[in-house]
Amino acid sequence: EVQLVESGGGFVQPGGSLRLSCAASGFTFSSYVMTWVRQAPGKGLEWVSAISSGGSNTYYADSVKGRFTISRDPSKNTLYLQMDSLRDEDTAVYYCARGRALIAVLMPFDFWGQGAPVAVSS
């Protein structure tokens, strides 16, 4: 059974940092593109970042480029999102999700974690 479990969410002041983790199980982690999607309170879905199956290629939404860093550790089957210079507008539930097909980058997301809440406020 595919499982994605996020952790590391919490409360942080503007300008602060936070690192989210997503522990994956039930599939060959190193064979799939992984991604982060967020949802601000009462709002829709916003893609944040994606990383290729091997970890060598990363992609970011313009709203987080230069502030967030996605990475993955195949030895731990874990996906990360390092969030720096956080702003009020980064407040959201952050979901990790798996690309649907092996290796391919341009794919929808077929499995999602339960989400990690992040609150940025002074």
Next chain:
Amino acid sequence: DIVLTQSPATLSVSPGERATLSCRASQSVSGKLAWYQQKPGQAPRLLIFAASTRATDIPARFSGSGSETEFTLTISSLQSEDFGVYYCQEYSNWPPRYTFGQGTKLEIK
């Protein structure tokens, strides 16, 4: 960047009736269009990908159609558990943007 516009914003349908949700893209997405269902407090669930292919374990009452810029999600006979917000998403752009529509809230009448 591609913009996805969903309509209507809210749809109220009685059980057993058909629900039709629309998604319009600002430019062609070459059929790389997915639909998700999200219920309150839950993560989104993939329903349809490649415009018309049902994801694993998705009931046959859900169907997708369309190409280029106009897409439709149809629920043929609405069940009470089908309430929620439905999002379309494109995955055609390079570099990836994975743009989502703003969502359609489906209410059970």
